Amino acid sequence: MSQTISVRCKLIVPQELRQEIDRTLQGFADACNQILDTAKREKCWNTAKLHHLVYRPVRAATGLKANHVCQALRRVISNAKAVKQVHKFRPTSLTLDARTFKYRESEQTVGVTLLSGRVWLKLKIGGYQIALLRGQAPTSATLSKTKQGDYYINIAIELDTPPTGKTPKVIGVDLGRRDIATASNGRSWSGEHIQAVRDRFSRVRAKVQSKRTRSSRRLLRRLSGRERRYQTWLNHNISKTLVRDAQAIGAALAFEDLTGIRERLNQKPRSKTERRRTNNWAFYQLRMFVAYKAAIAGVP
Structure with missing residues (x-):
């Protein structure tokens, strides 16, 4: 048995990369909104069918990588299932998968694929996060930007859980x-x-x-x-x-x-x-x- 949790880590982002990250976040939000508009117009909420409708036009309009578009599609569908009314997406987060995200434990850095390609960013974390990430090989994460302008990455990891068994207490x-x-x-x-x-x-x-x-x-x-x-x-x-x-x-x-x-x-x-x-x-x-x-x- 295992439990998936999210480890929130602050990113050290050089000034020259901030604009590129913001541009990618905006492109991801634009992709989500374009997919949402198409889904509402075509009344299509099936992931496979919607993929064929939006993949090429969204990539052409936003310049996003293929996996970014696929993740934007998954986010729109999952949000539609979770809430009755999906509102407009804002450029505050970017969903990453195994092809767009990489974690290096030895250097405490993460590789994130942006519009211009992959960049490596250092993590600013303490002993708690280091202990949770030790020996892990995460394959998914979410990059986010706060209102204060700081950048964070939530890394999804699997933790083994001991069997609970029975207890009289x-x-x-x-x-x-x-x-x-x-x-x-x-x-x-x-x-x-x-x-x-x-x-x-x-x-x-x-x-x-x-x-x-x-x-x-x-x-x-x-x-x-x-x-x-x-x-x-x-x-x-x-x-x-x-x-x-x-x-x-x-x-x-x-x-x-x-x-x-x-x-x-x-x-x-x-x-x-x-x-x-x-x-x-x-x-x-x-x-x-x-x-x-x-x-x-x-x-x-």
């Missing part, structure tokens, strides 16, 4: 708004402080949005994603603690089943504030974080 985890997570071993993460932070994010967003000035729009862009990053950080911390506790005593983890909880709650009369507070915590993300960490640690 179980740590039950109850989920809720008052306490984000309460474990049967006594661990608890109070929702009071978390709720205060989320309410503050909401008030600031509402205040900035009401001004509708150029400076307020810039501020809104800086605030964008801050609450999501806070949720992700906290869910990672909760999941690490739960898995570590279960591994220490050889116990399994059992989560409360929240399937359909939002639909049931939204049928009840509630204020706008209460609806927002109930609906915007990422419980599914927390469960997914626990799932992959538990698989690596051998915790059922």
